[in-house]
Amino acid sequence: MNKNRGVIVLLLFLFITAYSVSTAAADPTQIDILAQSVEEQLRTLNLEELLGFVDSIDPEFQEFVPALNWQTISSQGLKGLNLIDILNTFVRALFKEVIFSSYLMRQLLVAALLSAVLRQLQLSVEDKGIINIGLLVCFLVIIYIGLQSFRSALALAYQSLDDMVSFMYALLPMLATLVASVGGITSAAIFHPVLIAVVSGVAFLIRTVLFPLLNVSAVVGLLVHISPDFPLTRLSGLLKHLSTMLLSFVFTIFLGVLAVRGAVAPVADGVALRAAKFLTSNVVPVIGSMFANAVEVVVGGSLLIKNTVGMFGMLIIFLLVALPIIKIWAIVLIYRIVAALVEPVSDKRIAEVVGSMAGSLTLVMVSLATVALMFFLTITILVGIGNLAAVMR
């Protein structure tokens, strides 16, 4: 609850500072010099690397990525975003994926219905062994289809995780540089290595421990029902428990690291900035105060750039993870629909296997979404720190 409130306060703070800075920029006599200053800074910032990641977003979503220039920055990058449009595109993408993956539904339904027919035959045929083997074959076909789609979903998750991590590696140094140029040199020097370590640690744990664990848990979840005499339900439960525990452990550690961040560094930066401003405006005569005001304009421009780049980063992370999540979600939906359809006609085990497949896929989806959320929060923190330093000025 407390953490929630902290995040809300932080977001409010971010918007208020962004808004106040942008209204200050609306002064017509200042706007030209601010625009020039911002454009010079953007040229030095070398944004090509960051913009290169737009290509790895699905073409349909690329139109939502704002251009990083003065127009976007002066409007804080929010004017071009239409939430309804984005939602519409997402819903359309979901439907497209469901229709694209409907071949899965056909295959699964055929296998399930075949097994239902076989079970009916079992009642009227003398030799039960043959029918049992037929049932087993149907079962294996369903398991094979499930494993195939799980493997493709996991590959998608790996790809999207790698994309997000390399994007964060490009974005964080840039944001930290901007925080330093806003005046938060101490905060940037403290937080940049911590946040990089957090991002790489999270990605590493998810990549090398959680995803393989999910893989094993999905396979065991399918094997559980192969032979009713040797159930592995407990093992499957153990693996699911382990993977969810690992995910919540990672998230808790992450929140802990974020909570530890003190307000000390931003305040120190703010005081240092204020002292520097006092010195220039009082020691250097005539030009001094003019110069101090000029520095103010430049720092204000850096602040605008930093907030916009932060917003841009959040949007890119969101769009990078959106399509993989939608794709996996479409597969989950199909499995759930098949499980619901098959349950009344067919073997109970088949419905359970399909349901457990959907459960494993949901876990993959959730872990991907959690990683995206963590990266999102990381960007928010870094952007917020710079605002704090600039306000203390």
Place this chain on the structure above:
Amino acid sequence: MSELQQWLRMAAGIILMTAIFDLLLPANDNKKLAKLVMGLVIMMVLLEPILAVVYSGWRADWFSLGNPALPPSVNLADASSRIHSAGMQPVMQLVTENAAHQLEALLISSPAIADARLTITMSEDGSITAVEVRVIPTNAAEQLSQKDLQELELLVKDLVSRYLQIAQANIYVEIG
């Protein structure tokens, strides 16, 4: 992770085999015994990864996962000062132009000076490193004696150095 995959494949294979055996065995008293044996086999397969750890003598490196690849570190102070100075360029130009106009007005108010052009060079921290002054005297430069010229130069240097509070050595005056 390849060990894990191998184990997974083996476990899946053995469970499948027991399922097939279970189907093929005739239902009699021996089947119970066979089932017990198959159950034990499955248990051994599942225990295998744990046993592997135990028999390796709990070596610490078994648990290490390697290290994540980190991005190259950047020099934040350098990068931020580069951005700051890039942003300062247009602003600095405005500031120095303003100051130069003020000083020009001040110089012209002196009766000996007809017109003046100033260029102020400013460093990053706001201190003035050099001032170039080009003065056109009221009388033509040829008519002025060497002494007059020196006096004019001194006057200009004095004015500029007092106004901006900088050393006279940083002021370069050109007459005519």
